Amino acid sequence: MMLRRSIPRLLVHKRFSSASAGTIQQLNAKLSPKDIPDEATVFSMIQPTGKFHLGNYLGATRAWKDLSDLQKGNQKIIFGVADLHAITIPKPDAAEFRRFRKEAIASILSVGIDPSKVSVMYQSQIPEHSQLHWLLSTFASMGSLNRMNQWKSKSNIKEVDNETIGKVKLGLFSYPVLQAADILLYRSTHVPVGDDQAQHLELTRTLAEQFNNTYNVDFFPIPTTVFTPTSKILSLNSPDKKMSKSDPNQQSVIYLTDEPDVIKTKVKKAVTDSISESFNYDPIKRPGLSNLMNIVSGIQRAPIDVVESEFQKFNNYRDVKNYVSEVIIEDLKGPREEYKKLIQDEAYLDKIINEGQGRARDLANKNVNEIMKIMGFN
Structure with missing residues (x-):
């Protein structure tokens, strides 16, 4: 029997309020202006593994360009390099890490994203990411984090027991809380990700609802997960796994x-x-x-x-x-x-990063101050 897939889609999980059930909206592969509301805040990041490959392009950054092209009204669009997340795995030397970060920015811009419409930044340049990570970690349960798949796969854990868990670094284990902080920091309403991040977005929604319910506020929107439309791109020589820069071949x-x-x-x-x-x-x-x-x-x-x-x-x-x-x-x-x-114009890349970081941090600082006020710190 021949297996077929229908038209590539952009799948959207929508939560209209904290009390409503999730639904799946299937859209065409090419975004249209009506897909993203005028008041939306769109946020996504990608790790700095250096220059991008075909899977990064089709699975993430080309959809980012679509969103950039459709930017309108009061929409805010923030795309970043997740360099804090990158150090949860074996770390490259410092010089190589700096190069990877720069190559990631050049790769993002190379697909045609307009930096005048979109804030492009390094996650690490905005300390409010780490600050909100800590605040949200007081809401996240060990049980919910233990159910996450990513720390197990990145640690090559097949069976969970005390010995194997004892070797897992805290940063990798709490990775989903930092990811939730990344998203909620900007009060994001739409988050384009690959389907392997769906579990993390569910935790993000849970933490947003817990915060809102705890303080009886409606501060955090419940973010919509926007799945990029392209099927997962696999290794050319090992089509049982994803295309990856770390592939030895x-x-x-x-x-x-x-x-x-x-x-x-x-x-x-x-x-x-x-x-x-x-x-x-x-x-x-x-x-x-x-x-x-x-x-x-x-x-x-x-x-x-x-x-x-x-x-x-x-x-x-x-x-x-x-x-x-x-x-x-x-x-x-x-x-x-x-x-x-x-990649040859480092001054231009620095200019784009600094401008994007400035706009993003203004929003991040404003929101964190409000969060601290809600929690009783200010």
Whole structure:
């Protein structure tokens, strides 16, 4: 039986009030002005692992550009580099870390995000993130954090027992509380994330409701989780796992900065299968081929069945891979050329970061002062 996926969607979990049940709203892959309210505050961040790869682009930053293009009215849009989150895992040396942070900013801007419409910043430059993290940690239960999946996966924990838990760093364990603080600090209403962050957003909503109920206020909005529409992009050579910069086989990863000949070589070596008489989408039985289809679907914003139909005109995998390479090369041409210019202009990047940080911190400081007042500190 052939498995099909319908049109790529942007899934939105909506909570209209703290008492209402969650619903799922399915929208088209391409955002329209009506999708984000005029008064919305949109917030998202990405970790500084250096220059971005195809999964970062299709799963996050291209949707950020869509939001930037549609910015209107009194909307606030804040995108950041989550450098405080980055140190919860084995740390690079300081010089490499600084380079990764700068490359992340250049990658964000390279896709065409307009810094005059969007505040782009480093998380660590705004100390209110850490301050609210502490305040919210007094609401978060150990039980709720223990149920989180990310600290287990990042610690490579298969079975939870006292010995393995004892080795987990506190920063990694409380990571979801800091993420909640990141979001709630700006009183965010819409948070575009990948589906692997859905559990953390539920905790964010829970903490927002607990704070509001404890102090009998309606201060924190209950944020909407906006899932980016593209399917998860997998490793080219190990399609059982996500595309990742940390993959020891770098032929499995396509970077925004890769030259056309490099992209062609990587796609040519991508794992597929021995069936060449038909090219059907089946992520269980044909994960390699399905991953290539997902890449094309994501880039073209086309339904999988349309991409699958297009693939039927090919007679062999050589033609399939040539086509996939052409689609990727053409789409990444602009970001690749823009990144090259940006990464050489450190003064410009610093200017954008400082301006974005200033706007974001003004809002963060205002909100934290109000939170402290509600709690009785001021």
